[in-house]
Amino acid sequence: MPIGESPYTDPLSGLVFTSDSAHINTGKSGRVNKAFDKVNIKPYLVMRYFPEGLRNCYTLNVTRDATYFIGARFLYGNYDGLNTYPNFDLYLGPNRWETINLDGDKTGTWVDMIHVARSGSLELCLVKTGTTLPLISTIEIRPFRNDVYGPHPGSLSKTFRNFFNVSSIDIRYPHDKHDRIWTYMQDQDWRVINTTLSISNLGIYDTPEHVLATAATPLKGSSPLEIYWYPKSPTAAIYLYLHFAELQALQANETREFDIYINENSSYSAFSPPKFELRTLTFSPIQCPGGQCILRLVRTNKSTLPPLINAIEAFSIIQFPFAETNPSDVAVIKNIKETYRLTKISWQGDPCIPQDVTWEHLNCSYKDMSSPPRVTSLNLSSQGLTGSIVPSIQNLTQLQELDLSNNTLTGEVPKYLAKMKSLLVINLSNNKLRGSIPKALLDRQNDGLLLNYEGNPELCSISSCIKKEENKFLVPVGASVASVVVIIVIMLLIFMLRKKKESSDKQLTHSLPVEDGGDSYESEPSFLTKNRKFTYDEVTTMTNNFQRVLGEGGFGVVYHGILNGAEQIAVKVLSQSSAQGYKQFKAEVELLLRVHHINLVNLVGYCDEGQHLGLIYEYMPNGDLKQHLSGKWSGSVLSWKTRLIITVDAAQGLEYLHTGCKPAMVHRDVKSSNILLDENFQAKLADFGLSRSFPTANETYVSTVVAGTPGYLDPEYYQTNWLSEKSDVYSFGIVLLEIITNCPIIQHAREKTHIVEWVALMLQKGDIRNIIDPTLQQDYDSSSVWKALELAMSCVNPSSAKRPNMSRVVNDLKDCLKYEISRKGGSVDMDSKGSIEVSMNFGTEVIPKAR
Incomplete structure (x- = not known):
């Protein structure tokens, strides 16, 4: 338009x-x-x-x-x-x-x-x-809504969606708030009945009332009502949804009851549609080996009225087997496209899939359908590239061939090219690059790297650069010796001042351990190594001027960002009104720069520029555990197995802080919103602004101002101000109760306000079933859940001495996971390799037939 x-x-x-x-x-x-x-x-x-x-x-x-x-x-x-x-x-x-x-x-x-x-x-x-x-x-x-037609093993493609009426008008929005298109269906062997009364529709399907207000019954009361259709594949998997509602006020001596057959197999016996109320029956997956699918509604001997049906929906499963190209590679290629303003008509969609329409100028490697392809070759020769070589290229970690020849690229040859171990061929010839080629890159030629940099007049290897410098020095014979002396003196002074500043900085870096306190900016020094330090302008650029907000906490707002044109990051910026000041900020940076574990969120860098304080983390695309438990993330339900895997990950992160760090660290703010999930749902602990270490390795308690989140806070620590690792154990026990019950930590409408007291009361009553999250629908190993519940209650013991340590917690959770993985049975395997490929026409759809 x-x-x-x-x-x-x-x-x-x-x-x-x-x-x-x-x-x-x-x-x-x-x-x-x-x-x-x-x-x-x-x-x-x-x-x-x-x-x-x-x-x-x-x-x-x-x-x-x-x-x-x-x-x-x-x-x-x-x-x-x-x-x-x-x-x-x-x-x-x-x-x-x-x-x-x-x-x-x-x-x-x-x-x-x-x-x-x-x-x-x-x-x-x-x-x-x-x-x-x-x-x-x-x-x-x-x-x-993701709870209507699921769960299913793929995407649902509509085969047909029909209601029964003599009118030739389809029903869609606004009568169907989801704008599903319902096509009318009629047959000469049917009679259509209708009602003007309201139909109750309290279910999840949101079937429009206009669809439910009419229904088909056989003209001959004793005849069955038959609907048939022909899938293209006899092995196709079909998901069928039948919508029923009684539209007539039946007399005391009248009964409508019928059996439902699908492909001559009895699927439902003696079914009676509820009066003026929707009832949806689902069947999945159905196969029609003979090439014809038949739905038959057959009146029972008890029934005085023929069968009826109001609407029918059928879907085929579409399997999307091919994985998209590695997201990091895609981000790099798109960054190159934008930076150099390439207008390639083929550079649309996925770069590597399908293979017959891949992007020009690149090649990919393919492992299997479910593994993301990787970019292995990039040929941008003679494409009119200007400016410097984009830094994002270094994120093509599987790149073997790079050809940037015959352009007008300027600037120096990046040092990172030498670190790209997969590179076998680099062609930089015929550009306007300048300076010296990094020695590490030249050395890689001895390992077989093919490096071509001819045709760059201002570019030289180290040896040729030295010769050029010698010539420049010898030509001006009349240069004043005094000026050389002045330059040397100035350089010595600069060197001495810099050494003095570095010595001062080192003294400031080795300061006393961080104490709890208020905000302080100008009085606090900049600290630690600067190789991970970013300017505020760089933070503004990487967040696109703080455009996309990911969340907000006590420290400040968290923004989405892009680093080096490809790497996704999360940037937490200190709010001016934040109660967590510079010292908490400094504590988190100091901790994350010296501790590294697969289950602790990775600190990419930080910003410490006057009033501007920010922490730059790896991006965790699946949000936090609390969002998933509450359904705010996508509405999907975390399985019991997934919950256990997440808690094992988080427990291992805490165990590392308690036993792997010297001296030991206490997190002090363990809660479900501080357990973040990456693209593979691997859990990592985050938010270390309140973390504390013990002054000496032999101490097991430290006195400190109480800090933490209400509900998760260890009551013993709250009463005594004495902090230990067992305070984290208590908070982790609360998280365990959250994943088991999916209930609020504090709820005033409950018989017992706090979750620990409520669970204890339910256990006393023997009401175990009401403790466990009902959305799990009992799809779990009971021994696994019971053991996890016992572990959670031991973690929240009022006495810290009686709580297990995190090593014990990790081992017990792994046992819970083993029980769950090894359990027999479980949910029905609904995976299917088939699909119905029916071309649907708008207004004249290939609809099922009556018989």
């Missing part, structure tokens, strides 16, 4: 359509022939078609792990006057979603699916497969 006509509100549905210009840079606009105007709304009258390139992609921003309803509409409408209907492939990221065949289809085609986003962006790509040009009319994407 032209930008000048955007946004457009459809007067019938109220749907608002906007121009796609912000989401794609290729393609041209077209308009259907006027003969199609009367049968379509305005957004369907225009399309974008793609005369250039094999693959053209839309990039849409989404939330990772969130569920979306995605729909796309395609209408040819003889826009080009050729009357040649196109066909092409539709891709979602690196995976094919559907083949779009518009041959002879005058009303267009509509496809939709329910899909869980794997990353923060969604790429919808149209791929040319023949001589005709791909086109698209509309894209519709909206958040969708």
Whole structure:
């Protein structure tokens, strides 16, 4: 749609359509022939078609792990006057979603699916497969509840969605708030009944009342009601949803009862639809080995009325087997594209997948479908590159060949190229690079590196640079000796002053241990090594002027950032109103610069510039444990096994602080919101601003001002001000109770306000089932949960002496995990290799048939 006509509100549905210009840079606009105007709304009258390139992609921003309803509409409408209907492939990221065949289809085609986003962006790509040009009319994407049609082993592609009516009008938004399109269905052997009364719909499916208000029954009361359809593959996996509601006020002597058969197999016996209330029956997965699927509703002998059905939905599973290219590699390539303003039409979608439409000028390595491809070769020769060599290239850790020849690149040859161990070939010839080539890079030629740097007049190896400098020195014979002496004296003075400053800094660095205190800025020195120190301007740049907020805590606001053009980071900036001042900031930096463990969040660097204080961490894309337990992250439920793995990780991080650090460290603020999760759900402890170490290695207690989070705070520490590792154990026990119960730590409406007291009361009553998080739906090993509950209660013992140490906690949690992993049975394996590939037409869908 032209930008000048955007946004457009459809007067019938109220749907608002906007121009796609912000989401794609290729393609041209077209308009259907006027003969199609009367049968379509305005957004369907225009399309974008793609005369250039094999693959053209839309990039849409989404939330990772969130569920979306995605729909796309395609209408040819003889826009080009050729009357040649196109066909092409539709891709979602690196995976094919559907083949779009518009041959002879005058009303267009509509496809939709329910899909869980794997990353923060969604790429919808149209791929040319023949001589005709791909086109698209509309894209519709909206958040969708993730508990409606799940769980399932892949994305759900709609096969058909029908309701039963004699009207030829489809139902969609605003009657369906999710804008699912319900197509009417009728047959001469059916009778349609309806009601004007309200239908109760309190379930999760949000089936529109207009859909439920009508139903089909057989014309002959004794006959079964049959619906059949033909999947393309006999091994396809089908997920079926049947919606029932009784629409008639039955008399005392009337009964409606029927059996439900799927492919002649009895799936449900003596079913009676509830009066004026929705009941949805689900069947998954179904296979139709004979190539025909049959649904039969058969009246029982007891029933006086024939069967009925209000609506039916069928989905096929789409498996998206190909992993997207390594995210770090993709970030680097996109950074190169933006930095050098490359306008390559092939540089759309995933760089490496599918293999027949990979990006020009690069090659990739492929291990298997489920492993992310890696970029191994980058050839940007003769591409008009200007400026310096982008630092982000060093993040292509699998790069073997780099060709930047025949451009006008300036600046020095980066030292990091020598550290890229995978590089076998580097071609920097015919540019305008200057200075000397790093010795480490020249030395790698002895190990087989092919290095070409010819054609850079101002670039030299170390030996040739020395000769040039000697010549420069010998030519000006008349230079004054006195000026040389002055220069030497100045250099000596600078050297002496610098040594004096370094000595002063070292004295300040080895200061007393950090004590709890208020804010202090100018009175506090800058500290520790400066190789991880960033300026405030650098922090502003890496956060894109603090554009994207990840969260907020007592220290300040946490922002998303990009380092070196590719590495994602989290930047925590001290708020001016924060109660946690410079000393807490300094404590966290000092701790994280000297401790390293796989289950402690990694400190990338810090900013200490006047009033501007910031901590720069590795980015943890899956948020924190508390968000996942509360459902705020994506609404999905963490399995018991996943919860155990997370707690083992967090416990190992605490164990390292208590036993691996000399002297030992106490975290002092262990809570579920300080347990962060990376892309693989590996847990890492964060937020060390309140952490304390013991002055000497032999001390096991230290007196300190009480600090921590209410609810998690050790009561013994609160009463005595004596801190020990067992204070962390108590807080960790509270976290364990959280993951077991998924209940608030403090809840005044409860019989016992604090979670420890409430769990103890439930145990006394023998009410164990109500302790365990009901969203787990009893999908766990009871011994594993019971052992974890016992461990949690021992951790929160009022007496610190009776609490286990973290080494014991780690071992016990690993035992819990073993029980869970080794348990037999469990949930039904719903994985299926099949899929139904049915092309659905908008308005004239390939719908199931009645019999």
